Amino acid sequence: MRTPFFIFGIFGIALTLNAQSSQYQDSFKVTWIEPGSKAILPEFDAFESTNGTLGVLNASGPVNTDGHPFFTPLGTNGRACVNCHQPTYGMSVSATSLLDRWRATDGKDPVFAAFDGSNCPGLPQNLESSHSLLLKRGLVRIPLLWPPRNADGSPKRVEFAIEVVRDPTGCNTSREYGLKSAQPTISVYRRPRPTANLKYVTSGGTPIVLKTGMLSDVDPETGRPVGMNLMSDAREATLKTQALSAMMGHEEAHAAPSRQQIDKIVEYESQVYVAQAAHIFGGPLVVPGGPTGLGPAALRDHKAGVLGDNDYDPVFGLFNSWQGTDYYRASVARGADIFMFRQFWLRDATHINSIGLGNPLKRTCATCHNAQMTGQDLSAGWVDVGTTNFPTWTEPATWAETSELPVFKITCSRDADPHPYLGRVIYTTDPGRALISGRCADVGSIVMQQLRGLSARAPYFASGSAKTLREVVDFYDRRFDMKLSDNEKEDLINFLGAL
Amino acid sequence: MRRAWCFGLFLVGAIALGQQRSFVSCPIVRDTKTVPCFLAEYDGEVYYLGIQQDITAEFHPPQLKHEVLVEGRVAEGPRVCGGVPLKPVSISVLKEVNLACNTLRPPEPGIEAPAAPRGPGPSSRPLETAKAPRESLTGPHEFTVLYAFNDDYLDFAGDGVVTEAAAYAKRIGAPSVKVAGYRATTLLSNGNRLIEKSGLDERRAQNIATVLRGLGVSGVTVEWKSEAEPGDGLADASRRRVTILVTP
Numbered sequence: 001m002r003t004p005f006f007i008f009g010i011f012g013i014a015l016t017l018n019a020q021s022s023q024y025q026d027s028f029k030v031t032w033i034e035p036g037s038k039a040i041l042p043e044f045d046a047f048e049s050t051n052g053t054l055g056v057l058n059a060s061g062p063v064n065t066d067g068h069p070f071f072t073p074l075g076t077n078g079r080a081c082v083n084c085h086q087p088t089y090g091m092s093v094s095a096t097s098l099l100d101r102w103r104a105t106d107g108k109d110p111v112f113a114a115f116d117g118s119n120c121p122g123l124p125q126n127l128e129s130s131h132s133l134l135l136k137r138g139l140v141r142i143p144l145l146w147p148p149r150n151a152d153g154s155p156k157r158v159e160f161a162i163e164v165v166r167d168p169t170g171c172n173t174s175r176e177y178g179l180k181s182a183q184p185t186i187s188v189y190r191r192p193r194p195t196a197n198l199k200y201v202t203s204g205g206t207p208i209v210l211k212t213g214m215l216s217d218v219d220p221e222t223g224r225p226v227g228m229n230l231m232s233d234a235r236e237a238t239l240k241t242q243a244l245s246a247m248m249g250h251e252e253a254h255a256a257p258s259r260q261q262i263d264k265i266v267e268y269e270s271q272v273y274v275a276q277a278a279h280i281f282g283g284p285l286v287v288p289g290g291p292t293g294l295g296p297a298a299l300r301d302h303k304a305g306v307l308g309d310n311d312y313d314p315v316f317g318l319f320n321s322w323q324g325t326d327y328y329r330a331s332v333a334r335g336a337d338i339f340m341f342r343q344f345w346l347r348d349a350t351h352i353n354s355i356g357l358g359n360p361l362k363r364t365c366a367t368c369h370n371a372q373m374t375g376q377d378l379s380a381g382w383v384d385v386g387t388t389n390f391p392t393w394t395e396p397a398t399w400a401e402t403s404e405l406p407v408f409k410i411t412c413s414r415d416a417d418p419h420p421y422l423g424r425v426i427y428t429t430d431p432g433r434a435l436i437s438g439r440c441a442d443v444g445s446i447v448m449q450q451l452r453g454l455s456a457r458a459p460y461f462a463s464g465s466a467k468t469l470r471e472v473v474d475f476y477d478r479r480f481d482m483k484l485s486d487n488e489k490e491d492l493i494n495f496l497g498a499l
Numbered sequence: 500m501r502r503a504w505c506f507g508l509f510l511v512g513a514i515a516l517g518q519q520r521s522f523v524s525c526p527i528v529r530d531t532k533t534v535p536c537f538l539a540e541y542d543g544e545v546y547y548l549g550i551q552q553d554i555t556a557e558f559h560p561p562q563l564k565h566e567v568l569v570e571g572r573v574a575e576g577p578r579v580c581g582g583v584p585l586k587p588v589s590i591s592v593l594k595e596v597n598l599a600c601n602t603l604r605p606p607e608p609g610i611e612a613p614a615a616p617r618g619p620g621p622s623s624r625p626l627e628t629a630k631a632p633r634e635s636l637t638g639p640h641e642f643t644v645l646y647a648f649n650d651d652y653l654d655f656a657g658d659g660v661v662t663e664a665a666a667y668a669k670r671i672g673a674p675s676v677k678v679a680g681y682r683a684t685t686l687l688s689n690g691n692r693l694i695e696k697s698g699l700d701e702r703r704a705q706n707i708a709t710v711l712r713g714l715g716v717s718g719v720t721v722e723w724k725s726e727a728e729p730g731d732g733l734a735d736a737s738r739r740r741v742t743i744l745v746t747p
Contacts, residue, residue: 207710207713207714208658208661208662208710210554210655210658212652213651213652213657213658214653214706214709214710215709215710215713345603348564353562355554355654356554356559356560356654356655357551357553357554357559357560358535358537358551358559358560358561358562359560359561359562359563359564359565360528360535360563360603361551362530362534362535362551415696415698418594418595418596420562420564420565420594421564421596422596423595423596
């Protein structure tokens with residue numbers, strides 16, 4: 001007899017909380033900004049995300065997109081930066097949104113441009129299958145010249161040979177676009193990184209990179225060392241060089257944009273903050289007496305470049321005040337505890353275990369995700385945790401017919417240092433930093449991502465191999481044998497989803 | 500008289516060598532209720548090398564999946580974490596993967612890790628920043644960067660040395676900064692010799708010179724001694740080095 005009342009009660013609570021959560025949202029608002037749409041973006045905006053609401057804060061006030069170079073096509077394919085960096089999706093794009101976009105435009109949206117919005121430019125562009133990596137995993141093609149070049153254009157010394165052993169997209173073996181083309185090129189496929197919270201992402205920068213003992217890249221304008229955490233392979237030094245490169249690549253511009261245009265893009269990117277703002281059952285996340293690290297305003301106000309200290313000043317602040325409160329908040333607080341304090345054996349992770357910390361290392365998630373507010377690595381953060389090298393822990397076996405990504409075989413030369421845990425022959429879907437550095441020890445190392453606004457921008461990892469936060473947590477549980485219970489996984493997911 | 504003097508020297512050397520351990524083996528990780536201890540076994544004895552700390556600690560633990568070259572001196576005192584302590588101790592992770600090195604032992608009652616002066620690792624407290632350059636330095640000064648065996652990785656300590664050398668050279672406007680690279684031999688306790696790979700002396704020197712120039716030091720010259728330094732089983736780790744001579 002009590003069941004109907006119980007169900008009704010839960011339903012009523014859910015409706016109330018959902019109303020709280022959606023107070024930020026306007027169901028009729030435009031969620032996909034088209035280039036040249038002349039929209040005015042408010043100072044604070046909110047968008048539906050998985051289980052709640054994403055907050056987007058323009059710290060400099062409302063943004064007029066009319067003629068703004070971030071929102072205006074400056075190249076030849078109709079694209080603007082906003083195509084792949086949408087406020088609705090945490091200044092990135094989700095695979096779901098791309099599929100919706102494909103259906104709404106019959107594949108004509110410039111985000112599907114042949115150059116890198118398809119699996120390979122030579123494929124028939126009208127077919128959905130030619131864009132499968134973008135539509136299924138949110139992956140953009142990144143064509144990289146091989147071998148990599150020094151700043152003066154000369155080829156870099158490379159410590160390994162690379163072969164294509166599986167090529168589902170056909171691009172790496174293409175005579176026109178592949179490794180044996182007139183301009184040898186390796187195509188890898190990666191998620192667009194969020195262009196938000198960038199004061200954190202670009203912070204840091206020491207003269208010598210802790211992980212390699214070599215000089216950091218420098219800002220070509222100032223000569224100062226940079227943090228090298230911007231791109232998944234750290235190939236661009238600054239927001240300006242990245243914007244220019246994106247213009248010439250992703251937008252296929254024939255002429256470089258003006259200095260003013262680049263400055264305006266960087267100015268916009270540098271003032272956008274995104275974070276989850278509300279939960280469908282938990283309501284607003286930023287509440288008096290609550291955790292101080294949640295919501296986009298906290299990101300605006302916090303100091304960048306600070307190493308988290310688990311005991312006194314943790315990576316995302318303290319969640320003590322939510323312990324023992326309602327179901328959702330208590331779960332987030334437990335998840336925060338797992339992230340900060342649950343020790344496990346961190347092993348065989350290049351540029352973590354291999355830099356003098358020992359293998360294995362009995363530590364926590366926050367050991368690597370140590371930068372306050374974003375959870376990136378405060379030092380240059382390329383790490384091989386097993387998302388691209390086989391065994392990848394995420395992909396089908398090397399030769400599986402279901403494989404969607406290319407597979408490369410890397411053979412390290414005898415006089416080079418081998419990969420610390422995989423030796424001299426490595427199979428990988430993306431050599432990562434090694435495609436830029438030419439170093440064997442860097443094969444499969446990817447610069448770690450910021451952990452904010454996650455609920456708005458699935459799938460995850462640079463390879464888009466985790467469709468949900470559950471798959472992310474499952475990956476780490478398998479990879480590092482964390483022995484998480486189902487309840488603990490749910491707590492971690494709630495915590496990550498609240499960031 | 501001269502013979503007695505020589506015998507005395509031999510005796511001192513033999514005693515010193517007797518306390519010295521230089522060997523290659525798989526490391527052993529011993530978990531405890533706090534941080535893991537790192538051990539290694541040689542000639543029927545287990546030696547304690549150190550504990551997990553952070554990157555700024557003097558001791559950098561070895562790695563499973565790799566053999567380790569241990570060069571240390573048997574220290575006085577009780578066993579630590581179940582092993583005979585070596586102090587000072589130099590650890591070199593050998594580069595090639597060895598899957599046989601995979602021993603991780605669970606905690607055991609009565610075996611405890613010593614307290615970690617720098618805490619258990621990253622995110623437990625702020626890292627110690629590199630030391631500020633010594634203002635008292637004057638005149639010619641030689642800085643020494645040490646390396647693990649067969650390695651040219653500039654670690655956290657080496658980073659501090661190069662940074663200090665660069666700061667000193669810039670402070671005094673040194674017209675000459677001479678970088679010299681070396682590779683060395685290790686005399687193992689079993690009488691075998693390990694010689695670092697050829698060319699490493701040059702690579703070490705060139706890397707340091709590149710870093711110094713990148714830090715704004717001018718007048719950097721580079722030399723290297725191709726021949727490996729001899730090993731005596733006592734101070735071999737100190738010969739795997741690059742020296743930076745800053746002359747006013």
